[in-house]
Amino acid sequence: MTKKPNCRRAAAAMLAAIERGKTMDEAVDRLSDLSPPDRRLAKAMVMFALRRRGDITAILAKYIKRNIPGRPHLARALLNIGAVQILLMDIPDHAAVAETVNACGRGEAPYRGLMNAVLRKLVTEKKNSDSADSTKNAKDNSHGLNYDPLSNFPEWMALQWQENYGAEKAERIADMHCHKPPLDLCFKSAEAVTQFMDTLTQAETSDINSQQLSPTVLRLNDSVDLETLPGFDAGDWWVQDFAATLPGIWLDKLLADNQQTDTHILDLCAAPGGKTMQLASMGHQLTALDISASRLGRLRANLSRTKLQADIIQADIMADIPESSTPSLRGKTFDAVLLDAPCSATGTIRRHPDLPLHRREKDVLKLTEIQKDMLGRADQWVRVGGVLAYVTCSLDPREGEAQLNDFLEHHPNYEACTPTGLPEDLCGHLNQGNEFGYLRTTPADWHYMGGMDGFFAGVLRKIKP
Numbered sequence: 001m002t003k004k005p006n007c008r009r010a011a012a013a014m015l016a017a018i019e020r021g022k023t024m025d026e027a028v029d030r031l032s033d034l035s036p037p038d039r040r041l042a043k044a045m046v047m048f049a050l051r052r053r054g055d056i057t058a059i060l061a062k063y064i065k066r067n068i069p070g071r072p073h074l075a076r077a078l079l080n081i082g083a084v085q086i087l088l089m090d091i092p093d094h095a096a097v098a099e100t101v102n103a104c105g106r107g108e109a110p111y112r113g114l115m116n117a118v119l120r121k122l123v124t125e126k127k128n129s130d131s132a133d134s135t136k137n138a139k140d141n142s143h144g145l146n147y148d149p150l151s152n153f154p155e156w157m158a159l160q161w162q163e164n165y166g167a168e169k170a171e172r173i174a175d176m177h178c179h180k181p182p183l184d185l186c187f188k189s190a191e192a193v194t195q196f197m198d199t200l201t202q203a204e205t206s207d208i209n210s211q212q213l214s215p216t217v218l219r220l221n222d223s224v225d226l227e228t229l230p231g232f233d234a235g236d237w238w239v240q241d242f243a244a245t246l247p248g249i250w251l252d253k254l255l256a257d258n259q260q261t262d263t264h265i266l267d268l269c270a271a272p273g274g275k276t277m278q279l280a281s282m283g284h285q286l287t288a289l290d291i292s293a294s295r296l297g298r299l300r301a302n303l304s305r306t307k308l309q310a311d312i313i314q315a316d317i318m319a320d321i322p323e324s325s326t327p328s329l330r331g332k333t334f335d336a337v338l339l340d341a342p343c344s345a346t347g348t349i350r351r352h353p354d355l356p357l358h359r360r361e362k363d364v365l366k367l368t369e370i371q372k373d374m375l376g377r378a379d380q381w382v383r384v385g386g387v388l389a390y391v392t393c394s395l396d397p398r399e400g401e402a403q404l405n406d407f408l409e410h411h412p413n414y415e416a417c418t419p420t421g422l423p424e425d426l427c428g429h430l431n432q433g434n435e436f437g438y439l440r441t442t443p444a445d446w447h448y449m450g451g452m453d454g455f456f457a458g459v460l461r462k463i464k465p
């Protein structure tokens with residue numbers, strides 16, 4: 001008889017793989033032998049362990065005096081997986097302790113007793129804390145676990161947020177990163193949103209809690225199986241955070257204000273195609289370029305499901321684009337060029353809680369050099385009178401505001417466009433009062449509605465050759 005795969009052990013294996021440098025996407029194969037419900041449970045355990053890593057480490061340090069090596073066995077990861085079940089999840093204490101201890105294999109055997117004792121101490125601490133504090137923080141469900149949002153992130157990152165956004169906003173950003181974000185759907189049209197809502201209302205079983213954030217963005221506040229939602233097969237929508245839709249709204253409004261019709265946009269760094277689909281659904285002609293064949297595969301699948309069109313080029317924008325590329329970019333200029341540049345992605349930590357483990361401050365410095373070179377290359381495809389839109393999902397102004405300020409300084413033939421069509425409270429210059437300049441979002445913005453990813457966008461018009 002084959003042994004049933006163990007949910008806790010698989011979760012610990014995934015967590016340990018991430019701690020050793022794998023991304024969440026690479027490490028998720030550790031859950032592949034589990035049944036779908038066990039896979040969901042194991043994934044939730046890993047997400048809690050990543051999001052509250054600092055808090056969990058601090059409470060475990062009270063009880064573990066000797067170092068538990070992370071290799072070759074899973075004892076340390078299993079302890080974290082045990083702790084999140086007791087302190088953060090709705091799992092009965094006895095099951096959390098017993099099942100986690102039973103997930104020990106031969107490699108973890110020397111730590112079985114210690115694990116049992118520590119997890120039981122956490123149960124006792126939780127019970128004492130719950131009875132002492134009947135007004136416990138319901139949002140965090142964190143019985144006995146000290147909640148210090150910023151301590152869950154590397155010191156350099158927390159310091160950057162404090163320096164750039166002030167202590168209060170930095171704390172709020174960290175708080176939002178510690179929680180599961182809502183899910184935003186971007187629709188092809190406002191009519192598609194109405195149709196979606198009508199279908200949901202008619203389905204008596206559905207009680208999905210939703211809110212409309214813009215004419216084409218709907219926020220779902222409950223966990224859902226995407227493929228069962230109305231309009232999935234018809235390709236009426238795709239998943240895209242509200243903040244990620246704002247650069248497209250700005251660009252579309254700017255082109256419309258200039259009464260430009262039949263506009264052609266070059267989307268550099270396009271895959272997996274969120275912004276390509278959005279701009280194509282608004283009626284623009286798109287040429288989508290990306291270096292990555294596998295990511296372009298996802299872009300093609302996205303376009304095919306949503307029945308939207310774009311010309312696709314696989315190329316490195318830092319090298320000469322082959323003349324044979326179809327369509328050819330040689331000597332060609334566009335009404336708008338969108339550069340959604342590779343960045344540290346710290347604005348998306350809510351969805352990628354593994355990211356703080358892997359990012360170093362020196363990565364940001366390296367990326368700012370790449371972005372600067374990419375902006376310089378993008379210029380050649382912008383026609384005079386056309387616009388260059390620069391976007392990153394980083395919270396670091398070195399990858400946003402400072403990058404565009406520097407570009408403007410060295411390119412006097414460009415001028416910054418004032419944001420249009422966007423919520424004004426999200427636009428301005430960081431640390432320069434409320435001057436209406438770039439788009440800057442952080443997870444702390446609209447936090448009372450579930451927040452949004454951190455994004456930067458600026459649009460520059462080329463006024464001279």
Ligand SMILES: C[S@@+](CC[C@H](N)C(=O)[O-])C[C@H]1O[C@@H](n2cnc3c(N)ncnc32)[C@H](O)[C@@H]1O
Pocket residue numbers: 268269270271272273274275276289290291292295315316317318340341342343
């Ligand atoms: C932030 S992602 C783009 C997200 C996309 N715009 C969207 O909305 O779905 C950055 C993309 O840049 C691409 N990229 C990185 N270096 C590149 C290069 N030298 N030339 C072209 N694409 C590049 C990556 O493959 C990645 O898909």
